[in-house]
Amino acid sequence: MKATSLILISLAVIATVNACTDTNATAGAGGTCFCNAGYYGTSTDVTASGACQKCPTGTNSVAATASGTLVTSCTCNDTNAGLKADNSGCQCKANFYGTPNAVAGGATGCTACPTGTASPAGTAAVTSCACNDTNASLKGDNSGCQCKANFYGTPNAVAGGATGCTACPTGSAAAAGSTAVTSCACNDTNSALKADNSACICKANFYGTPNAVAGGATGCTACPTGSAAAAGSTAVTSCACNDTNSALKADNSACICKANFYGTPNAVAGGATGCTACPTGTTSTAGTTVIGSCACPDTNASLNTATPPVCQCNANFYGTPTTTGASGCTACPSGQTAPAGSATNVCKAASTSSTYILPIVSLLFSLVMLI
Structure with missing residues (x-):
């Protein structure tokens, strides 16, 4: 009987020692009531x-061994999440995105941002992960960073570092994701990048200044037909005729045979010339198309019909045409003639019937008067 009484008394004492008024607390060492696992604060038994308040949804805490534990002792069940600033719940950590998994031991609901990107805590979508390189943006599939449109290179993944994406040369553009400057296409369709890729210039066989504005009228004009120019030409005078014996007209509209040549220029580069030199000793103005326009320097001479033609004195002149200075062709005396090409004085009086008729008429008139 005494033994039974002692046991009951002992159990009552133990129960009294372990009993906590706060149902979310358990008596610890010395009988002090501390908050249970999953709770934080100070039990009503102490204060x-x-x-003892329940940890926010999706978090947990170990059983307290001291009074006054803070809500920050509650850790999110998702290892890639942390408490919000107001401690009201969990959110994905900085540089992660998604919705935290509230179930302890489950797969994380917070995915790391793509390499080279960063995001603030609480980011819900991958599109909020911003590339560290300010001249880069996420690819279409959000798998990583690429240089923005009109830039080229490889984005720098390190935040705060120098950009790895260089702007395309002025007047050119490139699609997002371009890695080389050669992907930058000039906005003017008649222009292309210089050899050093520093700027746009008019293409070969064009001249002018490229229009830097996309969709605008070209600033590069095609060289006149039959002429060509090196890339980068800025003036029409840089367009050289393909026929070496021809040159641009004064108005630069087309190619014509040079002075002292005649014919039609060959428009094909490397082909035989279409402009033939005037016969020796003759000249012609630029643009002459027929041999007959090749003039002898001696104003009293002209070309004959020989092959090749040469200068000869005109009809009613005789002598040897000169190439400079005074004429070498002397005019026949008045009333005399000479055929074209006369080298010596073969001038003679014109042979006509009036030489014989006039005396006869005079004789008949005299006889009539006598009658």
Whole structure:
């Protein structure tokens, strides 16, 4: 009987020692009531105004061994998440995105941002992960960073570092994701990048200044037909005729045979010339198309019909045409003639019937008067 009484008394004492008024607390060493696992704060058994409060949804805490544990002792079940600033719940950590998994031990609901990107805590979508390189943006599939449109290179993954994406040369553009400057295409369709890729210039066989504005009228004009120019030409005078014996007209509209040549220029580069030199000793103005326009320097001479033609004195002149200075062709005396090409004085009086008729008429008139 005494033994039974002692046991009951002992159990009552133990129950009294372990009993906590706060149902979310358990008596610890010395009988002090501390908050259970999954709770934080100070039990009402320690402080009348206290209470052990449940950790925010999706978080947990170990059983307290001291009073006054903070809500920050509650850790998110998702290892890639942390408490919000107001401690009201969990959110994905900085540089992660998604919705935290509230179930302890489950797969994370927070995915790391793509390499080279960063995001603030609480980011829900991958599109909020911003590339560290300010001249880069996420690819279409959000798998990583690429240089933005009109830039080229490889984005720098390190935040705060120098950009790895260089702007395309002025007047050119490139699609997002371009890695080389050669992907930058000039906005003017008649222009292309210089050899050093520093700027746009008019293409070969064009001249002018490229229009830097996309969709605008070209600033590069095609060289006149039959002429060509090196890339980068800025003036029409840089367009050289393909026929070496021809040159641009004064108005630069087309190619014509040079002075002292005649014919039609060959428009094909490397082909035989279409402009033939005037016969020796003759000249012609630029643009002459027929041999007959090749003039002898001696104003009293002209070309004959020989092959090749040469200068000869005109009809009613005789002598040897000169190439400079005074004429070498002397005019026949008045009333005399000479055929074209006369080298010596073969001038003679014109042979006509009037030489014989006039005396006869005079004789007949005299006889009539006598009658």
